[in-house]
Amino acid sequence: MDKALYIAMTGAAQNMLSQRGHANNLANVNTTGFKADWMQARAMPVFGDYYPSRVYAMTERPATNYDQGSMIQTGRALDVAVAGEGWIAVQAPDGTEAYTREGELQIDVNGILRTGSGLPVLGNGGPVAIPPAAKVEIGGDGTISVVALGEEVQEIAEIDRIKLVNPPAEQLTKGEDGLVRIKPDAETAGQPVPPDAFVKLESGYLESSNVNAVEEMTEILSLSRQFELQVKVMRAADQNTEAAARLLQIS
Known part of the structure; x- marks a missing residue:
């Protein structure tokens, strides 16, 4: 099976984790004294018995925003x-x-x-x-x-x-x-x-909370689009696998 399927699946899972972080920030926009968490994605090369031409995406929380709220x-x-x-x-x-x-x-x-x-x-x-x-x-x-x-x-x-x-x-x-x-x-x-x-x-x-509601909502929408793209890649990889299987059957 094409490794692209696993890479896309991992990307989708990491998108969901990042969405959870931003959703938590947004849910606490009215929480007194709440400090927002920063979220970022890091590329992790895939090593093995082949050339590492593909990378996994890993979501992480590098730090917390300690800026004062209003x-x-x-x-x-x-x-x-x-x-x-x-x-x-x-x-x-x-x-x-x-x-x-x-x-x-x-x-x-x-x-x-x-x-x-x-x-x-x-x-x-x-x-x-x-x-x-x-x-x-x-x-x-x-x-x-x-x-x-x-x-x-x-x-x-x-x-x-x-x-x-x-x-x-x-x-x-x-x-x-x-x-x-x-x-x-x-x-x-x-x-x-x-x-x-x-x-x-x-x-x-x-x-007040130091969460910027507009920024958090924008990030959530962006991650939703990325998730959809990851799902499309998974579908394309599955279709490629099915096409390759049919070719092998003909041969």
Whole structure:
């Protein structure tokens, strides 16, 4: 059977993988603090007992776009956006430390400060716990201040500080859960990232996704056309095989 059939099949499969990546970006166009993944295709020569005149196409995710999204003013006291570079430290479902820019914070029934997706926000000594309060404020440096129930507005107490970090971008990787972590092969892997005092928050704002919906839709349409071309190549290779079989039968 002609190897072109396998090459076209591989190309179609890789097109589908790339479409999944762009579709995921597009699906999170309205997700607070979401960072888009870059997708690219790489040519892989086919080696064997013949001249490597054909290549496979391999889809891969080379990196994540960490550019800042636009700032959306909400006026809500528990909404925060990282101004510039930096991350908010959270506790991942497996108990490890991870990082996000999702600043739509909320307080659960137990007083634990959580992100909009339910992850505990880390402070100086673990997850931030907020006592019953009439008012909660988050400062630009992550300081959390409250006015206790029954107290005067002037009696503000500082209870904790959100852990804000800013590790080098080349040491970061984004997982399938959307959280950012230190790469396993980085020098600081397995060690907690120290807080960075230069990371600042904007209270009353949220950071939008940095996904460009028009670009993602254009890429999806382009990949759909490429998929159709791969299917046509598979059909042509199958037809060539059938024609060759008929010639052999005649001979």
